[in-house]
Amino acid sequence: MTTTSQAPARKLTAKGLATRERIVKAAAELIYEHGAQNTNNEQIRAAAGVSGSQLTRHFPTKESLVGAVLAWQADSIVARHQAPELGELDSFAALRRWADRYVASQDMVHGGCIFGSLAAEVVKSEPAHRAAVADGFERWQELFERGLGKMRERGELRPEADPAALAHLLAAAFQGGALLDQAAGESAPLRDALDGALAYIESFAVQRGPDTVLATGR
Secondary structure, eight states, X not given: OOOOOOOOSSOOOHHHHHHHHHHHHHHHHHHHHXXXXXXXXXXXXXXXXXXXXHHHHHOSSHHHHHHHHHHHHHXXXXXXXXXXXXXXXXXXXHHHHHHHHHHTOTHHHHTOOHHHHHHHHHHHHOGGGHHHHHHHHHHHHHHHHHHHHHHHHTTXXXXXXXXXXXXXXXXXXXXXXXXXXXXXXXXXXXXXXXXXXXXXXXXXXXXXXXXXXXXXXX
């Protein structure tokens, strides 16, 4: 598997790296709010505080900038899922904490998933970004797959539980719920989608005694 992180093609000074990071961050925020098609160079220059020559020096085409934004957003969503309070996402309680954290976030209502929103926009219109989109989703789902695999190894999930399939389920529930949140203007769709996905995962919990199931954190 490759990483979505895209290093500059040429070695940059510390100042150049800082400028590039500022451009990518400004572009990511504008694209998240307005979409890639509705974000132009003038808006990005103003938000990043750079000149036209600085922008084109780092990103000669819009395609190169969108690619860098995809990488930045993929890194961001992976980092959010590695927050200390979530640990390795390898317990029922940790998965519930992850779900509750996003259900409570107003970002899902206003803009959806930072990576998924742009991915959905460019995956058909800009085929050159398809590999970066696929890689970003793969990196994200691997976090769930690894945690669920550990749960199965510890005997908390039954052997027939498939970590890869369950990771796909969590990702699909999250992305679909986030989109429905945007349409509805409230967080019930995401909450319901994640509750359903987690309930299904919890159905694979190994029984501990005749009437006791492992605690789910709820």
